[in-house]
Amino acid sequence: xxxxxxxxxxxxxxxxxxxxxxxxxxxxxxxxxxxxxxxxxxxxxxxxxxxxxxxxxxxxxxxxxxxxxxxxxxxxxxxxxxxxxxxxxxxxxxxxxxxxxxxxxxxxxxxxxxxxxxxxxxxxxxxxxxxxxxxxxxxxxxxxxxxxxxxxxxxxxxxxxxxxxxxxxxxxxxxxxxxxxxxxxxxxxxxxxxxxxxxxxxxxxxxxxxxxxxxxxxxxxxxxxxxxxxxxxxxxxxxxxxxxx
Amino acid sequence: xxxxxxxxxxxxxxxxxxxxxxxxxxxxxxxxxxxxxxxxxxxxxxxxxxxxxxxxxxxxxxxxxxxxxxxxxxxxxxxxxxxxxxxxxxxxxxxxxxxxxxxxxxxxxxxxxxxxxxxxxxxxxxxxxxxxxxxxxxxxxxxxxxxxxxxxxxxxxxxxxxxxxxxxxxxxxxxxxxxxxxxxxxxxxxxxxxxxxxxxxxxxxxxxxxxxxxxxxxxxxxxxxxxxxxxxxxxxxxxxxxxxxxxxxxxxxxxxxxxxxxxxxxxxxxxxxxxxxxxxxxxxxxxxxxxxxxxxxxxxxxxxxxxxxxxxxxxxxxxxxxxxxxxxxxxxxxxxxxxxx
Ligand SMILES: Nc1ncnc2c1ncn2[C@@H]1O[C@H](COP(=O)(O)OP(=O)(O)O)[C@@H](O)[C@H]1O
Ligand SMILES: [Mg+2]
Numbered sequence: 001x002x003x004x005x006x007x008x009x010x011x012x013x014x015x016x017x018x019x020x021x022x023x024x025x026x027x028x029x030x031x032x033x034x035x036x037x038x039x040x041x042x043x044x045x046x047x048x049x050x051x052x053x054x055x056x057x058x059x060x061x062x063x064x065x066x067x068x069x070x071x072x073x074x075x076x077x078x079x080x081x082x083x084x085x086x087x088x089x090x091x092x093x094x095x096x097x098x099x100x101x102x103x104x105x106x107x108x109x110x111x112x113x114x115x116x117x118x119x120x121x122x123x124x125x126x127x128x129x130x131x132x133x134x135x136x137x138x139x140x141x142x143x144x145x146x147x148x149x150x151x152x153x154x155x156x157x158x159x160x161x162x163x164x165x166x167x168x169x170x171x172x173x174x175x176x177x178x179x180x181x182x183x184x185x186x187x188x189x190x191x192x193x194x195x196x197x198x199x200x201x202x203x204x205x206x207x208x209x210x211x212x213x214x215x216x217x218x219x220x221x222x223x224x225x226x227x228x229x230x231x232x233x234x235x236x237x238x239x240x241x242x243x244x245x
Numbered sequence: 246x247x248x249x250x251x252x253x254x255x256x257x258x259x260x261x262x263x264x265x266x267x268x269x270x271x272x273x274x275x276x277x278x279x280x281x282x283x284x285x286x287x288x289x290x291x292x293x294x295x296x297x298x299x300x301x302x303x304x305x306x307x308x309x310x311x312x313x314x315x316x317x318x319x320x321x322x323x324x325x326x327x328x329x330x331x332x333x334x335x336x337x338x339x340x341x342x343x344x345x346x347x348x349x350x351x352x353x354x355x356x357x358x359x360x361x362x363x364x365x366x367x368x369x370x371x372x373x374x375x376x377x378x379x380x381x382x383x384x385x386x387x388x389x390x391x392x393x394x395x396x397x398x399x400x401x402x403x404x405x406x407x408x409x410x411x412x413x414x415x416x417x418x419x420x421x422x423x424x425x426x427x428x429x430x431x432x433x434x435x436x437x438x439x440x441x442x443x444x445x446x447x448x449x450x451x452x453x454x455x456x457x458x459x460x461x462x463x464x465x466x467x468x469x470x471x472x473x474x475x476x477x478x479x480x481x482x483x484x485x486x487x488x489x490x491x492x493x494x495x496x497x498x499x500x501x502x503x504x505x506x507x508x509x510x511x512x513x514x515x516x517x518x519x520x521x522x523x524x525x526x527x528x529x530x531x532x533x534x535x536x537x538x539x540x541x542x543x544x545x546x547x548x549x550x551x552x553x554x555x556x557x558x559x560x561x562x563x564x565x566x567x568x569x570x571x572x573x574x575x576x577x578x579x580x581x582x583x584x585x586x
Contacts, residue, residue, distance in 0.1 A: 078444075103443060116428075117428045
């Protein structure tokens, strides 16, 4: 029996006439590496944005571990345990690498909020994650001066700093070189072994098939197939969506 | 262990404070002393503006609203409610803080140019209200605010208020510094860079912006209220002026909004220039043109203000061997690519 991670029921979002996500009912599994694939413009990013509260869906519900999170603001969803990256890597360009990490520290009391941001325990944790993704030697550099690949690693480290149980990555391999893709894939596997759930939007089919336990396929805003990689690979509807046969 | 640069910084701060505090002794006449009070009040206002403008990047051109509310609040509480001067000042600032909550909730929903427009419209609305509600505010005839120390002669009056403004400035600077180094401040600076990203990392961005906004409005109101007690005569046209807000923006941008002392430095330069213009050319519109040109020049050529520009020059002249961050990075990037390559 698998526990449910993110799930949606009838999720719908239209931009003007374009229905980006169309009555999507899907379930992702807790503790697994889930993938969300589909042709360009099939609504994957919009789906992510609806689940993480960045945009409000027109209809339907989004749940996380059985809890309704529809319409909650993004910071509350983040604090519920869902971290996310963005398709076009978003970091804080004029902050140092280390400060980028410290933004993700979460505290609730006013006292803790007014404490020095460069305190020992936060710094140790930030440096730990930077070391883990392999950019700890750049901690004093302004983030805008990193290469695109390094920025992607920084974004991932920043998400991890928030200690999310579930991590949603929007095209983690997009625009990075093969060696770095391998590094990111290895990291995802490791983090998953440590108990973190992943939801990954990805175009690189080899990566998706080798990495994931469960794949959901979108076509024109609708889920058309779901299952383990071998099943998806053989599904005629998936081939049709991709090849337009 | 304190580094050389932090010792240097500390000694500059101490020297600056000593110079500021000895200014009344050095001022050759009461007129210069009163100009010093004006400049000190500008320093308070621009530093207050920087709580929201500097940390979050929300540019308010309408901060004159809180100057006016703080000033009229103080004056009216003394005249209509019979409160002692400084009790009126504090209560007035508290009322402005309370009022800043709904104003912030309404205006902080929009970003960029829209926020600028909303902030301007608030000043214009308040100007209209305070002009037309003459029975209560005195309207264009002005409101005479009783002096807190009626026995004091004019030079001593200036002297006392110069120190009061310096004390308020010290409190504002200290608060800004505490926020700047705090986790809260890190969240605010993240909002300046990318608000949605900050929120996706769990920062309650709206609450953070609102807190900074209320702090900013409150310090601005204290500055306005203290001005009312010093100057003693209020006119809506000057109190609720877009120009006041524009000065705050110019001073903060010129000095550098990312630096604790940026707005203070900007106020020293712009404030002194404005007072000088007033003496040399009287009340012409020349200072308006100068303000506009200077603002454009700063935005175009020194978007980070003079402090980074000056420290660049300092680094180039006195630390030729220390590479800048950017150069170091380029080298690091290259070695990185080699490792990966
Ligand atoms: N903010 C937006 N405004 C208007 N249309 C949008 C917006 N975001 C996405 N879309 C449209 O919605 C559809 C789905 O886009 P998206 O979710 O980005 O797909 P994917 O991530 O699968 O490539 C596309 O047709 C796209 O043009
Ligand atoms: Mg996308």
